[in-house]
Amino acid sequence: MDYNAKIYVAGHRGMVGAALVRRLRRAGFNNLVVRTSAELDLRNQAAVADFFADEQPEYVLLAAARVGGIHANNTFRADFLYDNLMIQSNVVQQSHVHGVRKLLFLGSSCIYPRLAPQPIREEHLLTGPLEPTNEPYAIAKIAGLKLCEAYRSQHGSNFITVMPTNLYGPGDNYNLETSHVLPALLRKFSEAAAQAAPAVTVWGTGTPRREFLHVDDLADACLHLLRHYDGAQPVNVGTGKDITIQELADLVAELTGYPGEVVFDFARPDGTPRKLLDVSRLHGLGWHHRIGLREGLQQVLTSADWLHATQPVAALH
Ligand SMILES: NC(=O)C1=CN([C@@H]2O[C@H](COP(=O)(O)OP(=O)(O)OC[C@H]3O[C@@H](n4cnc5c(N)ncnc54)[C@H](OP(=O)(O)O)[C@@H]3O)[C@@H](O)[C@H]2O)C=CC1
Numbered sequence: 254m255d256y257n258a259k260i261y262v263a264g265h266r267g268m269v270g271a272a273l274v275r276r277l278r279r280a281g282f283n284n285l286v287v288r289t290s291a292e293l294d295l296r297n298q299a300a301v302a303d304f305f306a307d308e309q310p311e312y313v314l315l316a317a318a319r320v321g322g323i324h325a326n327n328t329f330r331a332d333f334l335y336d337n338l339m340i341q342s343n344v345v346q347q348s349h350v351h352g353v354r355k356l357l358f359l360g361s362s363c364i365y366p367r368l369a370p371q372p373i374r375e376e377h378l379l380t381g382p383l384e385p386t387n388e389p390y391a392i393a394k395i396a397g398l399k400l401c402e403a404y405r406s407q408h409g410s411n412f413i414t415v416m417p418t419n420l421y422g423p424g425d426n427y428n429l430e431t432s433h434v435l436p437a438l439l440r441k442f443s444e445a446a447a448q449a450a451p452a453v454t455v456w457g458t459g460t461p462r463r464e465f466l467h468v469d470d471l472a473d474a475c476l477h478l479l480r481h482y483d484g485a486q487p488v489n490v491g492t493g494k495d496i497t498i499q500e501l502a503d504l505v506a507e508l509t510g511y512p513g514e515v516v517f518d519f520a521r522p523d524g525t526p527r528k529l530l531d532v533s534r535l536h537g538l539g540w541h542h543r544i545g546l547r548e549g550l551q552q553v554l555t556s557a558d559w560l561h562a563t564q565p566v567a568a569l570h
């Protein structure tokens with residue numbers, strides 16, 4: 254890839270988009286195009302067409318999406334389906350119309366069947382029913398993946414698809430109602446430690462297993478795939494290791510120095526029991542993760558980003 258190539262990073266203010274911008278700049282790419290959602294609502298077909306006609310990007314990294322944790326997914330089901338279908342349809346179609354050289358689409362490990370064999374290989378897609386709490390989001394992401402596949406087979410477009418596991422890192426969402434589990438636990442345990450609270454409430458039974466990848470590792474994997482992968486098959490991106498939510502809570506309690514009790518709220522959903530990704534395709538392409546969970550969490554806890562989490566919920570996302 255030419256370092257002067259024009260690269261559009263959609264969703265550059267999000268956790269993943271910002272990590273992609275950091276990684277691309279560090280690699281020497283100096284012609285990045287970005288827009289906030291206020292400047293360009295990617296659900297708006299005409300606006301997206303005008304933007305592509307004006308900017309003519311050569312590469313597109315699609316990290317703009319409606320994203321959230323289990324509760325947000327389950328509550329705003331229409332938004333998660335509609336927004337994501339619209340965003341990805343407009344961006345993929347315009348990338349085709351304007352002859353984009355390569356597009357990278359970000360899916361998610363929740364696209365796989367709820368009870369897929371573990372670890373989950375890319376071939377397990379569409380072999381069983383989805384997890385109900387995030388079915389609309391998963392359906393949208395599957396449609397995005399299939400859209401890329403179809404443009405490739407009908408038009409020869411070099412659109413690749415990447416399926417990351419649960420992510421964390423700088424720029425995460427710490428709103429306790431809409432966040433994923435890791436930022437929620439980092440915030441809950443840190444605040445409980447500071448306030449000497451007697452107990453922290455963790456949603457569900459604590460038994461589900463999740464795999465966590467630092468967003469800087471994901472950004473590095475995306476750049477590796479941009480440079481070295483032109484295949485039609487999706488590529489799982491993860492660490493190949495998972496832990497239970499109870500173990501995660503214990504780890505966060507230790508790292509935040511919280512000595513109190515952990516209470517599980519059984520009224521909250523567990524979601525899928527396990528979604529460990531098989532990362533052998535990714536390893537075969539020459540990429541391995543570098544940041545272990547303990548090290549990554551220590552980094553987040555000591556970063557300036559973390560300070561924002563001490564603001565009231567209303568001041569967050
Ligand atoms: N976070 C995770 O654990 C995982 C994330 N992913 C995938 O990675 C991608 C990025 O996720 P993440 O960075 O965490 O999400 P964030 O919520 O942090 O960021 C999403 C970004 O999308 C932009 N966006 C949302 N709606 C629109 C819109 N209508 N028009 C234009 N831009 C819009 C926002 O822009 P603005 O800030 O300008 O409003 C925001 O910056 C998504 O595709 C997600 O599915 C996959 C697996 C796990």
Ligand SMILES: C[C@H]1O[C@H](OP(=O)(O)OP(=O)(O)OC[C@H]2O[C@@H](n3cnc4c(=O)[nH]c(N)nc43)[C@H](O)[C@@H]2O)[C@@H](O)[C@@H](O)C1=O
Nearest residue numbers: 322323326361363387432433434437455456457522523524
């Ligand atoms: C990335 C992925 O993220 C989502 O799937 P998820 O992994 O189920 O989401 P989550 O991170 O919110 O929860 C993981 C587990 O953790 C438990 N849990 C405990 N305590 C808290 C808690 O305080 N907050 C949250 N959010 N969860 C908690 C929670 O009950 C669940 O068992 C998808 O909707 C979809 O968007 C997607 O692709």
